[in-house]
Amino acid sequence: MEPLLQGLAFVLQPTTLLWIVVGDIVGIFIGALPGLTATMGLALFLPVTIQIDSLTAISLLLGLYFGAVTGASIPAVLFGIPGNPNAIATVFDGLPMARKGQAGIALGGAVIASFIGGLMSTAALLAASPALARFSLLFGPAEYFSLAVASLTIIASVSGSSLLRGVVMGAIGVLLATVGIDTMTGVRRFTFDNPFLASGIGLVPVLIGMFGITQALDDAARSRDLHQIVTQQLGRLFPSLRQLLGMWRIILESSWIGTFIGLLPGAGASVAVVLAYERAKQISPRPEEFGTGRLEGVIAPEVANNACIGGGLIPTFTLALPAEAAAVPILAALVIHGVTPGPLLFTSQPHFIYAIIFAMIVANVTTCIFQLGGIRVFIKALSVPPTLMPPLVILLSVLGAYALNGWMYDAVVAVAAGILGFILKRAGYPLIPLILGLVLGPMMESEFRRMMIITGGDMTVFVTRPLSLLLLAAGAGSLIRQLVHQRRLAQRGAVSP
Amino acid sequence: MTRSSRLAVAAFIAAFALLALLLAGQIPSRHVKGDPGPQALPIAVAALVLIGAVAAMIGETRPRSSGAEPWQQALGIGAGTVAFLLLLPVLGFVISAALFLIGASLYLDSRRRIGPATRLLTGVGFPLALWWIFSRLLDVSLPRGLMGF
Structure with missing residues (x-):
């Protein structure tokens, strides 16, 4: 009991609270600007933390982390650009909601969902850290490879109306992920002796291009509707309690998905949000309305992405294994301050762990307050003249891509991805599988090859390990289900192969 | 998009995959025992994209409804x-x-x-x-x- 009270007392100190609030506000700002990622914000703030004590430093970074993840929903809903990869799925229904004049509900719902997701995963961190850390150890290279294959096949089969096009796009994403230097052998692949290509094709520029620029070009093409898009009534700002209570199962399952996926190193929030979205679609009584502006389509991914934070911090603290890129600066801050992460941290410094957990709770609450308080200010962005919206979104996208590394190369990649994305989208090719292929490609390849080296080339290992087999079966099941579904539709003459 | 435009997009993807397949074949095969090497995945996925794009091209030859969208x-x-x-x-x-x-x-x-x-x-x-x-x-x-x- 004493360590718990010590942790609580520390977080309630005015200095700690102030730093958490600073982190929140900066984080929301970073999350709201497309191209500025939570990882980048945390890395930029790492030098600041050197000047303050370890617990305050971690509290500041946690505030920034929660702020950035939650703030990413703002451009996702208002402009259709996810501020961070973890807001990919928020666009699916958030943007249609904004276009139906329900931007307020979408943004308010996103913040409340983030709050719930964050709290639930914090509770998970508190309750189940040691046990969950042990479970994450069940995942070896075979399971990670199978997880990547299953995620990709599920997404490829559920995105768009054509299974074939989904698979093609997923494979293109994996192919693009192979550009650059092979990390296992140092061999250059598809680089044409270009130093920028040697660093690979960045996920964030492609994501910004395919979500921001593609959407802007789509809007520009339909410019007759532009006035209608941005000047409709905003409607009320928050979903009703009844609406939220009606989604209890979606909220619960999304927070579970977020915490679990967050726990698995390499999987990441972008996988969790898409899985949570798809699960919500399955649970919903009106799955066919997903993508047209359903509140559940915003709530599910927003619960999941914040739940990922708590889940992702479990292996960071317990195994010194950052599950997400954004956890790396937090791990670095621990090490810089002389704190050794690992299972022993829970027994040797329990007050430290409790302080971090309370800091997460406070960061959740303050993020919720500041973002809810600022929603009306952000909604004012919709009063921008409608014909300026597509060029503004393009400008923000180019700037966001450029700001990642200060390279024109990233801006060029974003524009190329945006233009190609527009053409592919118009031809009926879903863009999400390509992006997910780019995310999961490196993990898929490295884990597969690692497993092959371990087994001496024996591929049966992927089906003889129960968890790996289960994951592959889930992917195959999704493909078969979609194939059957499409065959039925094709018989009615409603869809192409 | 018209059927010919969709066919052109599928053909473009097929050409891209074919080029990737040819380039992937030139990636040096440097690897340890068991490791399929740095060229294995690019070859496999480029082949998958090529097969998928060709199938999409064949699919586009069948008539289906297409809405004209402004561009x-x-x-x-x-x-x-x-x-x-x-x-x-x-x-x-x-x-x-x-x-x-x-x-x-x-x-x-x-x-x-x-x-x-x-x-x-x-x-x-x-x-x-x-x-x-x-x-x-x-x-x-x-x-x-x-x-x-």
Whole structure:
């Protein structure tokens, strides 16, 4: 009991609270600007933390982390650009909601969902850290490879109306992920002796291009509707309690998905949000309305992405294994301050762990307050003249891509991805599988090859390990289900192969 | 999109996959025992894309309904974006962004719903605000161009 009270007392100190609030506000700002990622914000703030004590430093970074993840929903809903990869799925229904004049509900719902997701995963961190850390150890290279294959096949089969096009796009994403230097052998692949290509094709520029620029070009093409898009009534700002209570199962399952996926190193929030979205679609009584502006389509991914934070911090603290890129600066801050992460941290410094957990709770609450308080200010962005919206979104996208590394190369990649994305989208090719292929490609390849080296080339290992087999079966099941579904539709003459 | 346009897109993907397959075949096969090597995955996925694209091309030969969607304005904005990208290192962020915003909004706003003052204020004010946020607040160096900002 004493360590718990010590942790609580520390977080309630005015200095700690102030730093958490600073982190929140900066984080929301970073999350709201497309191209500025939570990882980048945390890395930029790492030098600041050197000047303050370890617990305050971690509290500041946690505030920034929660702020950035939650703030990413703002451009996702208002402009259709996810501020961070973890807001990919928020666009699916958030943007249609904004276009139906329900931007307020979408943004308010996103913040409340983030709050719930964050709290639930914090509770998970508190309750189940040691046990969950042990479970994450069940995942070896075979399971990670199978997880990547299953995620990709599920997404490829559920995105768009054509299974074939989904698979093609997923494979293109994996192919693009192979550009650059092979990390296992140092061999250059598809680089044409270009130093920028040697660093690979960045996920964030492609994501910004395919979500921001593609959407802007789509809007520009339909410019007759532009006035209608941005000047409709905003409607009320928050979903009703009844609406939220009606989604209890979606909220619960999304927070579970977020915490679990967050726990698995390499999987990441972008996988969790898409899985949570798809699960919500399955649970919903009106799955066919997903993508047209359903509140559940915003709530599910927003619960999941914040739940990922708590889940992702479990292996960071317990195994010194950052599950997400954004956890790396937090791990670095621990090490810089002389704190050794690992299972022993829970027994040797329990007050430290409790302080971090309370800091997460406070960061959740303050993020919720500041973002809810600022929603009306952000909604004012919709009063921008409608014909300026597509060029503004393009400008923000180019700037966001450029700001990642200060390279024109990233801006060029974003524009190329945006233009190609527009053409592919118009031809009926879903863009999400390509992006997910780019995310999961490196993990898929490295884990597969690692497993092959371990087994001496024996591929049966992927089906003889129960968890790996289960994951592959889930992917195959999704493909078969979609194939059957499409065959039925094709018989009615409603869809192409 | 018309059927011929969709067929062209599928053919483009097939050509891209074929090129990737040929290039992947030239990746040096340097690996330890058991490791399929750095060329294995690119070859496998390029082959998958090629097969899928060819299947999509065959699928496009079958008749199906296609809705004509407008795209001409997107072509203009796409061209403007490429021009903006080319001007960025030459003119710097503020000037090229202002030119892009004003030009693109004039192109899209054929009925002139926005007054010249609003257009000028937004077109110049927004790039300046972004420049201040990124350069001064976030310490991100934006392209300066010949004018120095």
